[in-house]
Structures are given as structure tokens and as C-alpha cells.
Amino acid sequence: MTEPHATCRRTVLRGATLAGAVGLGLTACGGSGKDTAAAASPADLGAATDVPVGGSKLYRDDKVVVSQPTQGVFKAFSAVCTHAGCVVDKVENGVISCPCHGSRFNATTGAVEQGPASAPLPAVEVRVEGGKLVTGSKA
Numbered sequence: 636m637t638e639p640h641a642t643c644r645r646t647v648l649r650g651a652t653l654a655g656a657v658g659l660g661l662t663a664c665g666g667s668g669k670d671t672a673a674a675a676s677p678a679d680l681g682a683a684t685d686v687p688v689g690g691s692k693l694y695r696d697d698k699v700v701v702s703q704p705t706q707g708v709f710k711a712f713s714a715v716c717t718h719a720g721c722v723v724d725k726v727e728n729g730v731i732s733c734p735c736h737g738s739r740f741n742a743t744t745g746a747v748e749q750g751p752a753s754a755p756l757p758a759v760e761v762r763v764e765g766g767k768l769v770t771g772s773k774a
């Protein structure tokens with residue numbers, strides 16, 4: 636198995652050295668939406684019933700936000716802001732908020748609702764196993 640983060644990090648560092656713009660490299664890495672830490676390593680988030688129907692829950696330690704727009708349908712997104720990498724700190728009324736520079740994201744789609752972030756929060760695989768939410772790919 637390859638290590639996409641190592642490749643991504645090298646790309647960022649090389650880009651920062653050559654272009655003097657770390658943000659440019661981070662945007663390129665975050666845009667893939669496939670190589671978040673949460674997606675790479677399965678995590679047990681606990682009871683699926685902790686996420687209300689029509690609502691969302693932030694799992695800050697696991698850096699993931701899970702929403703349940705309709706009964707039994709779960710959506711998960713990385714909680715790492717695509718602007719500069721802060722972990723979001725709040726999800727209220729369907730909006731995920733980043734404390735660092737005020738970006739806001741849709742909790743059901745991950746889309747940017749307010750900048751400065753310009754890229755959506757990457758989707759994370761999530762499923763229910765034995766009544767518990769599990770993120771990441773199966774081993």
C-alpha cells in the first residue's frame with residue numbers, strides 16, 4: 636500500500652519551496668477528497684443513534700463530522716478545514732464552522748458556504764456495523 640500523505644506532504648513542501656505558497660500545495664492535496672487520515676484508518680465512533688436524524692455530530696478527536704439527513708442515511712466529512720488545516724469546532728443547524736478564519740461548510744454535503752476556504756470538506760466513508768458508526772475503509 637502506498638502512503639498518499641507522504642507523497643502529498645512532499646508535494647506541498649516542494650511547492651512551498653518553489654512557489655513560496657504553501658496554501659497552493661495544500662489546496663491541491665485537499666482537493667482529491669480521498670486521502671484523509673479518517674478515511675485511511677477505520678474508527679469506531681460509537682452508537683449511530685448519537686447522530687440525530689436531520690442533524691449532525693462532530694467527532695473532534697477523530698476529526699470527522701457525521702450527518703444523518705434522513706433516517707439511516709449517514710454522511711461523513713473530514714473535520715479538517717480545507718483553508719489552512721484547523722479542526723472545525725462546531726456544527727449547528729446544518730452548518731460546520733471553523734474557528735480559525737470563519738469558514739463554514741454544509742454539514743450534509745461538505746460544500747463551502749462561507750470562505751475563506753474554497754474547497755469542500757472531503758467525504759469520508761462511513762457505515763453502520765452492529766449499531767455503531769465506523770469510518771474508513773474495511774481492512
Ligand code: FES
Nearest residue numbers: 716718719733736
Ligand atoms: S483554517 Fe479554517 S477558515 Fe482558515
